[in-house]
Structure formats: C-alpha cells, structure tokens
Amino acid sequence: SQELEQSPQSLIVQEGKNLTINCTSSKTLYGLYWYKQKYGEGLIFLMMLQKGGEEKSHEKITAKLDEKKQQSSLHITASQPSHAGIYLCGADDSGGSNYKLTFGKGTLLTVNP
Amino acid sequence: NAGVTQTPKFQVLKTGQSMTLQCAQDMNHNSMYWYRQDPGMGLRLIYYSASEGTTDKGEVPNGYNVSRLNKREFSLRLESAAPSQTSVYFCASSVLADQETQYFGPGTRLLVL
Numbered sequence: 208s209q210e211l212e213q214s215p216q217s218l219i220v221q222e223g224k225n226l227t228i229n230c231t232s233s234k235t236l237y238g239l240y241w242y243k244q245k246y247g248e249g250l251i252f253l254m255m256l257q258k259g260g261e262e263k264s265h266e267k268i269t270a271k272l273d274e275k276k277q278q279s280s281l282h283i284t285a286s287q288p289s290h291a292g293i294y295l296c297g298a299d300d301s302g303g304s305n306y307k308l309t310f311g312k313g314t315l316l317t318v319n320p
Numbered sequence: 321n322a323g324v325t326q327t328p329k330f331q332v333l334k335t336g337q338s339m340t341l342q343c344a345q346d347m348n349h350n351s352m353y354w355y356r357q358d359p360g361m362g363l364r365l366i367y368y369s370a371s372e373g374t375t376d377k378g379e380v381p382n383g384y385n386v387s388r389l390n391k392r393e394f395s396l397r398l399e400s401a402a403p404s405q406t407s408v409y410f411c412a413s414s415v416l417a418d419q420e421t422q423y424f425g426p427g428t429r430l431l432v433l
Binding site: 307 | 324353361363412424425
C-alpha cells in the first residue's frame with residue numbers, strides 16, 4: 208500500500224496569515240481527500256481531488272493536486288481561529304478498485320488570535 | 321439525517337473483557353469501514369465492508385471481528401480486550417461505485433486497563 212507523508216507535522220500561525228500543508232505519496236494518487244478533525248471529534252470531509260492539476264476551493268481553503276498526481280497541497284488564506292484543528296489527507300489505496308483509503312498522520316494547526 | 325452514528329462514545333474495559341462497538345448510517349451507503357486512530361500513527365483501517373454481506377481485513381485486523389448486520393449497521397467486536405487496543409475508533413461509510421468520499425462518525429474512545 209502507498210504511504211502518505213504530511214508536512215509539517217504541526218504549524219502555529221498568527222490569525223490572518225496564510226499557510227500551506229503538503230501531502231506527498233510514494234505512488235500515483237487515484238483520489239486524494241482532505242479532512243479536518245477537531246480534538247475529540249470525527250473527521251469532516253473538506254475536498255476530493257482526482258485529476259492531475261485539479262484545484263478546488265471552499266471559502267478560504269484551496270486544495271491542489273499536482274500534474275503527476277503524487278503531491279497535494281492545502282492552502283488556507285487569511286487564517287482564522289476556526290481553522291484550527293488536525294488536517295488529514297487520505298488517498299485511494301487501490302487504484303479505484305475497492306475504495307479503501309490510506310491516511311497521512313495529520314498536521315496539527317494552531318491559529319493564535 | 322444523522323449521518324454516521326456510533327455507540328458508545330466512551331468505554332473503559334478491563335483486560336480480557338469483550339465488547340461490541342456499534343455503527344449505523346442513514347445515508348443508504350453501500351460501503352462501511354472501521355478505523356482506529358492512535359497518536360503518531362494516524363488512522364489505520366481495521367476492517368471494511370464493501371457491500372452488504374461482505375467484509376474484508378484492513379491494515380490492523382488482529383484482535384477484532386466485524387459483522388455487517390444489514391446495509392445500515394456495521395459492528396466491531398473485541399473478543400478479549402488488550403491494553404494495546406486502547407484507541408479512538410471511527411466508523412465511516414461511502415457510496416460504492418460513483419463516489420468514494422468517506423463520511424465519518426464522531427468516534428468511540430476506548431480505554432483498556
């Protein structure tokens with residue numbers, strides 16, 4: 208199965224600053240998912256990317272998948288305390304044949320007011 | 321719609337005790353999953369059920385059994401709990417074929433003494 212490396216492991220930013228979280232795979236990503244988790248809660252789905260070069264945005268969060276489909280980035284513009292949490296990337300482990308996801312270890316984001 | 325629900329929210333067990341974690345979804349999804357989340361390890365797949373009537377092992381199935389009771393419900397059983405099974409357990413579901421996005425429940429925190 209493929210491994211997903213997330214960087215950085217943790218990030219502390221001042222409110223209003225921009226930030227980027229990266230997710231890198233050792234293999235081709237057939238589907239890349241971004242989730243957010245608040246402490247003690249479940250995962251909330253943010254975005255899914257499938258095509259090389261694809262970019263999606265929701266409010267102040269933009270996710271991109273590179274052309275080679277081995278790296279994705281999550282960019283937050285003008286961060287707010289509500290953006291704080293753990294961001295996880297997950298990827299289709301099977302090439303689309305059985306819908307299992309492999310997850311990175313997460314990036315802990317702290318936004319200081 | 322409640323989405324994915326899990327019971328119980330918290331549980332403390334003694335080594336050797338057994339218990340069943342319950343999961344239900346009301347989104348008419350075909351596929352259901354059980355993950356465990358541990359510090360520094362990220363999310364790891366225990367078992368999954370691609371469709372009603374089928375179950376398959378994930379990355380860390382030892383010490384667990386599952387039952388796909390019907391399309392809505394997918395339970396995880398610990399026959400003889402061990403301290404190494406102290407973790408947060410998440411259930412997820414997804415629509416098979418057209419969409420792979422997995423939607424997660426709020427989690428069950430399990431402590432095995």
